[in-house]
Amino acid sequence: MGRRIICYSRNRMEETTAKPKILVTGGAGFIGSHLVDHLIEQGYPVIVLDNLYAGRPSYINPVVLKEEHGSRFYQMDIRDHELHRVFDLEKPDYVFHFAGQIDLRLSVLDPIHDIDINIIGGVNLLKNCIYGGVKKIIFASSGGAIYGELPPGVEKFPHNYTQAPVSPYGHSKVVFERHLEYSNDAYGIDYVALRFANVYGPRQETSRECGVISIFVQNFLNKQESIINGDGSYTRDFVYVADCVDSCMRALNTNVNGVYNVSTGIRTSINELFNVIVRVSGNHQEPMYRAVKKGDVAHSSIDYCVTKDVLGWEPQVALEEGVRRIFEWNTDPVRIQNAHDNTVLYTTLSPHQRCRHWLHGSY
Numbered sequence: 001m002g003r004r005i006i007c008y009s010r011n012r013m014e015e016t017t018a019k020p021k022i023l024v025t026g027g028a029g030f031i032g033s034h035l036v037d038h039l040i041e042q043g044y045p046v047i048v049l050d051n052l053y054a055g056r057p058s059y060i061n062p063v064v065l066k067e068e069h070g071s072r073f074y075q076m077d078i079r080d081h082e083l084h085r086v087f088d089l090e091k092p093d094y095v096f097h098f099a100g101q102i103d104l105r106l107s108v109l110d111p112i113h114d115i116d117i118n119i120i121g122g123v124n125l126l127k128n129c130i131y132g133g134v135k136k137i138i139f140a141s142s143g144g145a146i147y148g149e150l151p152p153g154v155e156k157f158p159h160n161y162t163q164a165p166v167s168p169y170g171h172s173k174v175v176f177e178r179h180l181e182y183s184n185d186a187y188g189i190d191y192v193a194l195r196f197a198n199v200y201g202p203r204q205e206t207s208r209e210c211g212v213i214s215i216f217v218q219n220f221l222n223k224q225e226s227i228i229n230g231d232g233s234y235t236r237d238f239v240y241v242a243d244c245v246d247s248c249m250r251a252l253n254t255n256v257n258g259v260y261n262v263s264t265g266i267r268t269s270i271n272e273l274f275n276v277i278v279r280v281s282g283n284h285q286e287p288m289y290r291a292v293k294k295g296d297v298a299h300s301s302i303d304y305c306v307t308k309d310v311l312g313w314e315p316q317v318a319l320e321e322g323v324r325r326i327f328e329w330n331t332d333p334v335r336i337q338n339a340h341d342n343t344v345l346y347t348t349l350s351p352h353q354r355c356r357h358w359l360h361g362s363y
């Protein structure tokens, strides 16, 4: 994959292959920023588009912030009517769509807000992808939210299991998948929707309830008590963020359309998870139990065998290893120093100013 470019050097015509340009929405967030780091490492020019609602400037790859090798950051909302200007200027070849409202409980409280970002914003982006000639859009869908509750006696959701979301967030994911399918039929734009299970890893926010592993690790490091909703028997399918990035690269480089589960197929109870954290930390703690939260599904696990067959993808990082990496990241002094440096660099010119500069040619 790559555009062929003819360049002149030492009076000789040489042919080189330039990497295609990739736009990542939500590239300052948890999963998106890991993907951007990997793309930059692989030599792709990357455009990050994020409104920084939840993303952090310090998570944006320095190459992007310094605008090196054709990379650039736009602080912008996916609902913005001027989004087409980014496409006009940057002409991305491929788009990863990771920006979104990710809070399941917030979607229950304010479904219109969820629809506004995850459907209206998503379709605004999709429209620009179609008119901008983007070859493929790869979307972060959700296996955990769209399949609903695991029926008794079923160990994991099969690939083609009927979708039965129990939250507006899950419905938004299904609706946007349908838009991708429709746009593929109507306009020929390729797409892959990756249905992630419960993703975990460094940089996951602890202020929202979705990152249970990061929350527990933080509590252990701060010597604070951890709270488990219910009796700890609820199960989840935890997949490590680097494995998700690997699935993204395979979706980019494989000539396929469709929907693929990205999971481990392993059900881990919250009590088991807590014990893993106790083992890795080397500190014993007892969790506190409280009433189960309304709207939480009891069990969730997803089969990835079709993803393995088609994309050649399998999870590589075991839960204990992933938890160990989160502990390491949280206590790494180099990381903390770099985060500080990024923030300093970023604040020399506000993202809004940068965005205005590239869109309008002035600060």
Ligand SMILES: NC(=O)c1ccc[n+]([C@@H]2O[C@H](COP(=O)([O-])OP(=O)(O)OC[C@H]3O[C@@H](n4cnc5c(N)ncnc54)[C@H](O)[C@@H]3O)[C@@H](O)[C@H]2O)c1
Pocket (backbone or CB within 6 Å): 025, 026, 027, 028, 029, 030, 031, 032, 049, 050, 051, 052, 053, 054, 055, 056, 076, 077, 078, 079, 097, 098, 099, 100, 101, 102, 117, 121, 140, 141, 142, 143, 144, 195, 196, 197, 198, 199, 200, 205, 210
């Ligand atoms: N984390 C998980 O377990 C998980 C599981 C399944 C699917 N997903 C999906 O993966 C994607 C990334 O999730 P994450 O966990 O990295 O979340 P995150 O909140 O860390 O990242 C989302 C990013 O999108 C940005 N954003 C939010 N609204 C925006 C808007 N209107 N315009 C532009 N940018 C906006 C945020 O600032 C943030 O940087 C989301 O679509 C989420 O639904 C996540």
